[in-house]
Amino acid sequence: MLLSIENLCVKYGNIQPLHGISFHVNEGEIVTLIGANGAGKTTTLYAIARLPPPEAPRVISGDIKFQGQSILATTPSDIVRNLHIALSPEGRHIFGNLTVLENLKLATYAREKGADLDKEYEYVFNLFPRLHERRHQRSESLSGGEQQMLAVARALMTGCKTLLLDEPSMGLAPVLKYELFRKLKQLNEEGMTILLIEQNANLALHLAHRGYVLDTGKIVAEGTSAELLGNPEVKKAYLGG
């Protein structure tokens, strides 16, 4: 088991987005956490990445383990640098006034000296040729889909082996969604472990090996993607009947 979330509760002041959730991700898997707006998906990823929430102090109980060790005391930069876990955040958070290349370069701050970055730029530009065409353009001039690809590419430039993706399909035209999800599949086939957070349950379950359904801070269903796609309650609530 690579990543395990054990009875995780998160409170922001007197708001409690997570009420004791447990799930795990094995090495090499794509696992999806699906759920409606406000279910606690982003809260979960921020807790794993050890990032502070945007406002409000956070109180956590339960545990988050990576390779069997608790990571609750690990700093966000050590999550990236030592554990090779990277987050592609909801809303992308790219630096609009920087070029594509500059955004990618920023993500390499934590890399070891001597890392072969040329090879990695080549890899991400191969994966996302459109980013290569636009590499000297200011990022704010990219389309929504291209910005989403940049957010994923930037996470990859950290040298991560585990990728946390927060709603990568949000706001993308269908063609771009499918293109992005094909790239995610390719990444996984090359060895990347992926935890995918999505509101688009249909898309997510067609990519992932397994999934969990989060409803107002609780896991209410879990199984292989095929099981969840066939689950009548999941169908009714998340798959449009």
Ligand SMILES: Nc1ncnc2c1ncn2[C@@H]1O[C@H](COP(=O)(O)OP(=O)(O)O)[C@@H](O)[C@H]1O
């Ligand atoms: N920084 C915060 N301070 C206070 N409440 C928050 C904060 N972030 C999220 N929440 C609340 O926690 C709940 C879950 O939010 P979130 O994890 O963003 O859900 P999701 O990503 O599934 O849409 C929501 O009710 C939201 O308003």
Ligand SMILES: [Mg+2]
């Ligand atoms: Mg969210």
